[in-house]
Amino acid sequence: xxxxxxxxxxxxxSGCLNVAMxxxxxxxxxxxxxxxxxxxxxxxxxxxxxxxDILALDYIWRLARQxxxxxxxxxxxxxxxxxxxxxxxxxFRKIPLIHVEHNVEKYTPFRRWxxxxxxxxxxSYICVSNGVAKHLIKQGADAKKVNVxxxxxxxxxxxxxxxxxxxxxxGMIARFVTQKxxxxxxxxxxxxxxxxKLPIQLIFQGDxxxxxxxxxxxxxxNLEQAIKFETGKFLELAPKLDLFILATHYEGLPLVLxxxxxxxxxxxxxxxxxxxxxxEHGVDGYLVPxxxxxxxxxxxxxxxxxxxxxxxxxxxxxxxxxxxxxxxxMKMCQEYKKILD
Numbered sequence: 658x659x660x661x662x663x664x665x666x667x668x669x670x671s672g673c674l675n676v677a678m679x680x681x682x683x684x685x686x687x688x689x690x691x692x693x694x695x696x697x698x699x700x701x702x703x704x705x706x707x708x709x710d711i712l713a714l715d716y717i718w719r720l721a722r723q724x725x726x727x728x729x730x731x732x733x734x735x736x737x738x739x740x741x742x743x744x745x746x747x748x749f750r751k752i753p754l755i756h757v758e759h760n761v762e763k764y765t766p767f768r769r770w771x772x773x774x775x776x777x778x779x780x781s782y783i784c785v786s787n788g789v790a791k792h793l794i795k796q797g798a799d800a801k802k803v804n805v806x807x808x809x810x811x812x813x814x815x816x817x818x819x820x821x822x823x824x825x826x827x828g829m830i831a832r833f834v835t836q837k838x839x840x841x842x843x844x845x846x847x848x849x850x851x852x853x854k855l856p857i858q859l860i861f862q863g864d865x866x867x868x869x870x871x872x873x874x875x876x877x878x879n880l881e882q883a884i885k886f887e888t889g890k891f892l893e894l895a896p897k898l899d900l901f902i903l904a905t906h907y908e909g910l911p912l913v914l915x916x917x918x919x920x921x922x923x924x925x926x927x928x929x930x931x932x933x934x935x936x937e938h939g940v941d942g943y944l945v946p947x948x949x950x951x952x953x954x955x956x957x958x959x960x961x962x963x964x965x966x967x968x969x970x971x972x973x974x975x976x977x978x979x980x981x982x983x984x985x986x987m988k989m990c991q992e993y994k995k996i997l998d
Contacts, residue, residue: 659997661689663729665720665743667736668694668707672912673759676785676808676989677735678702683990684997691727693720695739713742720746731755731997737762744775753780755996759808760785760836760909761792761930773797781996785910788930804996807934808910809989812981815919820896824858825961828898828922830891830913831905833865838904838927843874843884844950845904849957850883857961859884862894895920900960904953908932915984918942918976923969925956935984941976 662684666677677692684690692705695716708723710716724732724746732754734743740756747754756779764772772793782803784790794800827846831837839861849855861871861884868886875884887894891913901917901924908931915935917924926932928944936942943960945952963969 659688659730661691661727661729661731662997663691663693663724663727663732665693665695665732665734665739667739668697668699668702668705670700671736672808673736674700674702676759676912677733677757679809679986680733680990680993683986683994687994688731691729693723693727713738716742717745717749721749724750724752733757733993735759737764738768741768741771741775744778748775748778754778755781755783756798758782758784758789758793758909761789761907764796769796776802783993783996786908786931786934788934789909792930806989806992806996807984808912808915809984809986810912810915810919810980811986812919815892815895815916817892817895817920822858822897822899824856825899825964826897827857827859827900827902827957828862828894829859829902829904830862830894831903832863833861833868833871835867836906836908837865837867838906838948839867839871840874841927841948841950841953842902842904843871843880845954845957846884847878847880848950848954850880853954853958855958855961857883857957860887860894860897861885862887862889862891864888891916895922898922899964900925900957902953902957903927903932905929905932906947910934912984914942915980918980921973921977923960923972924976925953925960935979936976939972941972941979943972 664681681690681692694705694707698707708719732747734740735757776799782798784805785808790803790805846859901922903926905927910931924942927947938944943956945956
């Protein structure tokens with residue numbers, strides 16, 4: 658019988674951390690629920706234990722010592738590559754473990770080998786989409802242990818009041834990192850502004866290493882009046898948006914799309930695994946080919962030209978219905994509880 662559940666995740670702010678904290682809070686209704694953060698607590702999680710480390714071996718040793726104090730009856734570990742190293746400490750203390758995979762991760766040959774040898778110490782895998790599940794099985798996870806549970810959001814939180822804008826406004830909210838593909842969206846806007854001459858503006862929200870490259874490109878190509886860069890939270894930008902876009906190279910299950918759909922903002926996204934499980938093209942959003950700025954520009958133009966037409970209302974209503982049926986916090990939490998039971 659499970660008495661104490663220990664949630665382990667990196668302490669850096671991320672969607673992965675947000676989901677882990679939602680689940681840990683839900684588990685506290687049924688079990689003694691504690692949280693361990695690897696390296697740091699940058700998100701300011703209350704009552705969390707921080708296991709600092711310099712190297713992976715250091716983390717395994719420190720975590721094993723912490724497990725001797727905490728003594729959980731089940732570990733749920735989130736995030737690459739924290740889950741790989743956590744398995745060694747859990748095996749050493751003979752504690753059953755559930756591995757949660759949040760993304761289509763770029764496993765190195767060494768880490769694929771680690772995944773295979775630690776499979777015996779893994780009670781179950783939970784993947785956030787079918788695309789992630791297929792990828793993880795290819796890396797060496799036992800397919801018989803793999804389950805798919807979609808992440809969820811608090812729908813009520815995203816019922817925003819629209820703020821009418823003078824200019825049709827597009828938004829993309831994402832970290833400026835290799836995984837995301839802001840540059841394809843910038844090139845689509847370049848075509849829309851310079852070739853099509855459409856009155857459209859774009860707001861990027863987020864930070865990251867690649868942001869300076871994007872800002873430099875925007876300046877060099879005379880797009881500063883049409884493309885803005887901001888920081889902040891989704892709910893601060895959402896009321897201003899007529900259209901939400903996620904240009905990306907790969908995903909696990911991008912909850913920001915669900916948030917836009919819950920906010921009744923029409924969406925366009927790159928057709929990659931994970932994304933295609935949220936959006937059905939032409940039904941509750943639009944999918945465009947990977948790294949194709951012209952197809953993206955064409956779809957943006959279509960949404961702009963039909964902004965007051967029934968076709969966009971149809972998209973918005975179907976999208977809102979889908980997130981209420983498939984992507985809620987309660988549905989996610991209940992399905993995790995079934996796995997634990």
